[in-house]
Amino acid sequence: MRELTVDLGERSYPIYIGQGILNNIAGLFERHKLSRKSPLLVITDDEVAPLHLERVMTRLQEGGFAASACVVPAGEPTKSLAQLEGIVTAALEAGLDRSSAIVALGGGVVGDLAGFAAASFMRGIRFVQIPTTILAHDSSVGGKVAVNHPMAKNIIGAFHQPELVLFDIDTLLTLPPRQVKAGLSEVIKHGLIWDADFTQWCDDNADKLLALDPEALSYALYTGCKVKAIVVSQDERENDLRAILNLGHTIGHALEAVAGYGELLHGEAIAIGMVGAAKLAQQFGYADSIHTITKNLFIKYGLPVSIPAHLDTDSIMSAMMYDKKFKEGMMVYIIPTEIGKVEIRKDVTVDQVRGIVEHLKKEG
């Protein structure tokens, strides 16, 4: 079992990563002072529930915790105010009080929704992240929680740090292959922004990761979480440094919005976005090899590196306007300066970004 800490003063918390962790969930809850007197509410979705819910509920009950479950539909549309209301109904029916905790068992959708429920129920109660997707190594760390609005993703939310993160990699064995690849996209991102050695390691170990080899997976998730934890510790509320985590996300979010959520998974969309950022780096005089390495890495992982031709350039550009606004024709943009390093540029023009989008529609 690997362990690391997100260092945020009195809001610090541990991340546990390894096989079989959920068998000891009650012991870990006890160690981190979750209350047996106040009911817990476990939130999960209807794809994860049949696979992993029973074990969690049984272990909690055996360990003396009173837990109810609330199952939401799987998928991005579940990150809504309507589902938030449903969770609050369940919380009231289960008798949650100010010492209770909400437990998110699932991917980023469940984590973001349940986390926002925990942030706002009774003006904030504790919560625990139990990520069950690879992508959620990213979403479960850092305390950003949110639901979507029909016009904008993640626009209604809070910063609300969990009490602990339990990453049992056994749960990942049931993930569909497409979700595995998409999740690895964010793992690779953590290398690209912070750690050239780890990027090389990802290049060398693609086969193992794609085959869900436990030791490789555990190391990769540990390293990805570590990068995220370091960045978040230095800038909890995204005033500056934390923006680097958005490598590939400017174009990525726009693609998700225009494709309609579902056609492109988040991890797929940002893979394309990261190739775009590497292409943009060339225009600022950085090495051509950044683009080649990035693109080949994503190809190796079976991730897309170009924009599906039917997506309209104008629509992509206007989705970007809503998301991260251009100020006077300029945009804040995260650009790699070498493998393992990025910079936050404020001088990227609309025309440059449009050029990249058009390039990505041709070849990536």
Added chain:
Amino acid sequence: MRELTVDLGERSYPIYIGQGILNNIAGLFERHKLSRKSPLLVITDDEVAPLHLERVMTRLQEGGFAASACVVPAGEPTKSLAQLEGIVTAALEAGLDRSSAIVALGGGVVGDLAGFAAASFMRGIRFVQIPTTILAHDSSVGGKVAVNHPMAKNIIGAFHQPELVLFDIDTLLTLPPRQVKAGLSEVIKHGLIWDADFTQWCDDNADKLLALDPEALSYALYTGCKVKAIVVSQDERENDLRAILNLGHTIGHALEAVAGYGELLHGEAIAIGMVGAAKLAQQFGYADSIHTITKNLFIKYGLPVSIPAHLDTDSIMSAMMYDKKFKEGMMVYIIPTEIGKVEIRKDVTVDQVRGIVEHLKKEG
């Protein structure tokens, strides 16, 4: 113009109270560093809008601020997730960014809703309270913001302090008399929990306050806000001391819920609740005069002191179970120990509370 500060370290903020303050709204926004570059969104309700919105918008625009308005229906049902979604739509359409602020122009309903919108839009932007009811001297100070769930009031919310509070008592001149009285109920509460001299002053100046005499009103709101500010400064997140602000609210909230919001105004319901708490004080050996003084004071202000006979005792009791839970038959209860002082008791039994409810149905 009176001024005071809510002392919360880096989250400290000023409250301005007086006549004509809104004429200088742009100057005050500038002094407190609200941005002219980022659009503001003013939230108000459809009863306040025809009376006071135009002046606010004009003064802001004259002062160089870009402001849009969003008008919600007046009344408690507006404190909902559905209205929150509407405000976020308006915020996106108006192009709000992370440096924008939301401005609440109205009573406690608008303040609580707009405040929660500000707490959660983009995970938290700044906001300004412009209370236009007497009751809102209470709700606009302290940073508690929330919307309701069909099963429970204020259950979805946040602690989110405003940047400043502008209390222009000219706006109060348009208040219906019933709202004036109900608002004064919370002013009196601040005397009862903290300041015996101010309670006496309220007794001596009932006529002036009910006639909205500007000097009396300004002094009373200043003193009420001061008590609230002192308490909140010592316990921002209601871990202990802040609970004293709930004098009268245990029974009051239950009455509001059972009567159906609207039949009893919040201020009316808690007046009855404060009489009940004073009655309970007798059972713990405190002076009978607390009850007599409290009851006569509310009668002087034309506020109800007994429970409408048609409200069912069992329903009132079970509404209380949802709100502040009884733990093993006991309840946390705020009891006056003398005029101007209260204690937080944890040994009040269900039976005692039921006895008080039955007493209040007979005579108050």
